[in-house]
Amino acid sequence: MMAGNSAEQGRSVTSKVVSLLDAFLPSARELSLNELADRTGLPLSTTYRLATQLVQWGGLERGAGGGYRIGLRLWEIGSLAAGGSTLQAAVSPFMQDLYDATHESVQLAIRSGHQALYIDKIAGPRSTPIAVRRAGRLPLHATGVGKVLLAHAPADFVEEFIEAGLRRYTAHTIVGSIPLRRTLAEIRRTGIGFAREELTLGSVSVAAPVFDASGSAVAAISLVLPSTTANLGRLAPAVRAVSLGASRDLRNRSMTMTKPTDQTH
Amino acid sequence: MMAGNSAEQGRSVTSKVVSLLDAFLPSARELSLNELADRTGLPLSTTYRLATQLVQWGGLERGAGGGYRIGLRLWEIGSLAAGGSTLQAAVSPFMQDLYDATHESVQLAIRSGHQALYIDKIAGPRSTPIAVRRAGRLPLHATGVGKVLLAHAPADFVEEFIEAGLRRYTAHTIVGSIPLRRTLAEIRRTGIGFAREELTLGSVSVAAPVFDASGSAVAAISLVLPSTTANLGRLAPAVRAVSLGASRDLRNRSMTMTKPTDQTH
Numbered sequence: 001m002m003a004g005n006s007a008e009q010g011r012s013v014t015s016k017v018v019s020l021l022d023a024f025l026p027s028a029r030e031l032s033l034n035e036l037a038d039r040t041g042l043p044l045s046t047t048y049r050l051a052t053q054l055v056q057w058g059g060l061e062r063g064a065g066g067g068y069r070i071g072l073r074l075w076e077i078g079s080l081a082a083g084g085s086t087l088q089a090a091v092s093p094f095m096q097d098l099y100d101a102t103h104e105s106v107q108l109a110i111r112s113g114h115q116a117l118y119i120d121k122i123a124g125p126r127s128t129p130i131a132v133r134r135a136g137r138l139p140l141h142a143t144g145v146g147k148v149l150l151a152h153a154p155a156d157f158v159e160e161f162i163e164a165g166l167r168r169y170t171a172h173t174i175v176g177s178i179p180l181r182r183t184l185a186e187i188r189r190t191g192i193g194f195a196r197e198e199l200t201l202g203s204v205s206v207a208a209p210v211f212d213a214s215g216s217a218v219a220a221i222s223l224v225l226p227s228t229t230a231n232l233g234r235l236a237p238a239v240r241a242v243s244l245g246a247s248r249d250l251r252n253r254s255m256t257m258t259k260p261t262d263q264t265h
Numbered sequence: 266m267m268a269g270n271s272a273e274q275g276r277s278v279t280s281k282v283v284s285l286l287d288a289f290l291p292s293a294r295e296l297s298l299n300e301l302a303d304r305t306g307l308p309l310s311t312t313y314r315l316a317t318q319l320v321q322w323g324g325l326e327r328g329a330g331g332g333y334r335i336g337l338r339l340w341e342i343g344s345l346a347a348g349g350s351t352l353q354a355a356v357s358p359f360m361q362d363l364y365d366a367t368h369e370s371v372q373l374a375i376r377s378g379h380q381a382l383y384i385d386k387i388a389g390p391r392s393t394p395i396a397v398r399r400a401g402r403l404p405l406h407a408t409g410v411g412k413v414l415l416a417h418a419p420a421d422f423v424e425e426f427i428e429a430g431l432r433r434y435t436a437h438t439i440v441g442s443i444p445l446r447r448t449l450a451e452i453r454r455t456g457i458g459f460a461r462e463e464l465t466l467g468s469v470s471v472a473a474p475v476f477d478a479s480g481s482a483v484a485a486i487s488l489v490l491p492s493t494t495a496n497l498g499r500l501a502p503a504v505r506a507v508s509l510g511a512s513r514d515l516r517n518r519s520m521t522m523t524k525p526t527d528q529t530h
Contacts, residue, residue: 013278014318021324024345053279059286063347064521070345072377078343079400080289080335082328089398093388096364112337123358133354135344256329 013050016042020050021059024070026136030063083110083257087219088120090255091210094246095122095221101238104223107205109145110257111153112137114161116146119219141166141180142173144195144207145220151187152209152217158184172197191243192236193220202227206236208243212250218257221246278315281307285315286324289335291401295328348375348522352484353385355520356475359511360387360486366503369488372470374410375522376418377402379426381411384484406431406445407438409460409472410485416452417474417482423449437462456508457501458485467492471501473508477515483522486511 011019023031023039031039037047051068054060058073079085088108095106105124109116115137140146140161150158158181166175174180187193193207207222221243223235276284288296288304296304302312316333319325323338344350353373360371370389374381380402405411405426415423423446431440439445452458458472472487486508488500 012318014282014315015322017279017282018319018322018324021342024342026345029345029347029351050279053277054283057280057283059283061347069347070342072346072348072375072382074339075343075346075349076377076382076400077286077289077335078340080291080294081337081340082294082326082334083337084340085399086294096387099361110337112341117337117341122361134350135341 016040016046017050017054020047020054021070021074026133030065030067030069032067036068083218084119086255087257090250090253091219091221091246092120094242094249095120097245098221098223098238098242099124102223102235104225104235107145107222107224108210108219109138109143109149109222110219111140111146111149114140114164116140116143116149116220118145124225138199139167139169142169142195142199144193144205144222144224147183147195148187148193148207148209148220148222149217151184151193169199170197170201174198192240194232194236196232197227204229204232206232206239208236208239209247210243210250211247212256213254214256216257218250281305281311282315282319285312285319286335286339291398295330295332295334297332301333348483349384351520352522355515355518356484356486356511357385359507359514360385362510363486363488363503363507364389367488367500369490369500372410372487372489373475373484374403374408374414374487375484376405376411376414379405379429381405381408381414381485383410389490403464404432404434407434407460407464409458409470409487409489412448412460413452413458413472413474413485413487414482416449416458434464435462435466439463457505459497459501461497462492469494469497471497471504473501473504474512475508475515476512477521478519479521481522483515 019040020036023036033044033048033051036051037044040047051060055062058071060068061071063069087110091108095108099106099122103124106122107118108120109118118134118136120134138146140150150161162177162180166180168175174183191208195205197204203224204227205222205224207220209217210219210221212218221239223239284305285301288301298309298313298316301316302309305312316325320327323336325333326336328334352375356373360373364371364387368389371387372383373385374383383399383401385399403411405415415426427442427445431445433440439448456473460470462469468489469492470487470489472485474482475484475486477483486504488504
């Protein structure tokens with residue numbers, strides 16, 4: 001036995017397998033064997049053995065560049081997650097209605113850890129400077145959907161979120177706890193949230209919450225459009241109307257989503 | 266040591282972990298511990314230990330009914346698969362154009378084993394009797410997208426597929442190898458495939474292939490609509506046009522997809 005192997009041996013195989021999957025990121029979709037070993041802290045031989053087993057299963061596949069990437073089998077299994085494709089499928093017709101009515105970009109997001117996780121989007125013909133992708137993440141306090149989700153999050157989560165610090169993205173980002181709390185109260189009162197160039201200059205959004213059958217605000221729908229748009233408030237009733245429709249539909253189908261975990265990935 | 270444990274001990278932990286994930290299906294989204302153990306053939310204690318590790322990671326979560334279901338972390342990682350969300354994101358604007366031009370249901374599918382795997386859909390206001398969901402599967406020889414994908418599959422795959430038997434779904438399903446081969450040749454010649462009540466009575470579709478930068482037909486786009494529609498052929502140029510546009514876009518971005526595996530899940 002070599003010294004230094006004990007930490008490696010202390011990890012369960014499950015934790016090694018999931019660390020292999022966790023190594024892939026939107027910015028790192030194809031990884032070489034060496035990169036995989038580096039990112040997981042596993043010996044090359046272990047990395048190779050586990051990656052080979054995952055390729056045989058279909059959870060990983062070999063990319064055009066010879067490296068590994070996430071395989072379609074994981075996409076297919078992941079689509080069974082209640083918070084992902086199931087929610088997306090339920091809300092999709094309402095998003096489509098909103099797109100048809102406005103021809104602006106439509107987003108659907110949930111809260112995941114300290115971020116807004118984008119479940120679905122319909123890209124409008126006027127693409128905006130900030131293009132979030134499906135399964136992409138953006139900060140809670142600087143986006144329309146994020147502020148709506150934060151407005152309906154448990155009080156102790158909001159405390160913890162604010163204490164972790166409110167990062168500034170533009171001159172318009174709300175970085176003070178008092179103005180943020182005021183904004184969240186306003187969102188709860190009106191049922192609508194606005195973000196005006198708070199994440200990216202040139203981009204504004206209007207968002208509203210979607211409630212599941214248990215009454216939890218499980219998601220938020222938004223329109224994102226160029227800040228040159230004369231009157232953002234004009235679009236609020238449309239966003240509000242489809243979010244109410246989607247909420248009623250989830251209620252009628254008795255659909256409930258798992259509460260968001262507060263862990264950050 | 267008890268007899269009967271040897272088969273169990275012969276399985277790698279990786280294979281046990283993936284068998285746990287494989288146990289979940291569109292028709293079985295929430296499974297109790299007993300059901301998980303039954304479906305995987307693992308002892309209850311092993312099932313519990315591995316499921317608990319997967320819950321800690323976020324790949325599984327506890328459902329409202331107390332059972333286990335696929336967690337959002339798997340959805341997020343799965344979205345990095347090139348054949349899934351990456352293809353979907355690239356083709357999405359073209360699907361949206363097709364929807365805007367026709368207001369009929371739009372589908373995007375790839376070949377996965379002996380089936381068409383649906384990557385994305387836009388549900389039209391006239392919903393059709395057959396509602397396929399994202400990540401759902403339908404037979405290759407009885408759908409528009411399926412026949413288009415089959416028409417561009419390797420010859421030996423087509424042979425094997427035909428030899429496995431062409432199941433009849435309606436009186437219109439093509440179940441003979443000669444008519445099917447003739448249809449596939451016609452699709453290759455015209456660039457368009459039709460399905461007329463071949464899977465479900467009352468539902469017709471028109472489909473066209475999407476080629477990646479390497480020239481492989483990696484996907485098919487279709488419109489599905491009620492069979493009462495007077496003239497299906499009228500919609501063919503629109504489907505063909507957007508599939509050409511999507512193919513050009515993949516080529517311009519040098520996007521290639523992994524070849525479909527021929528294994529059936």
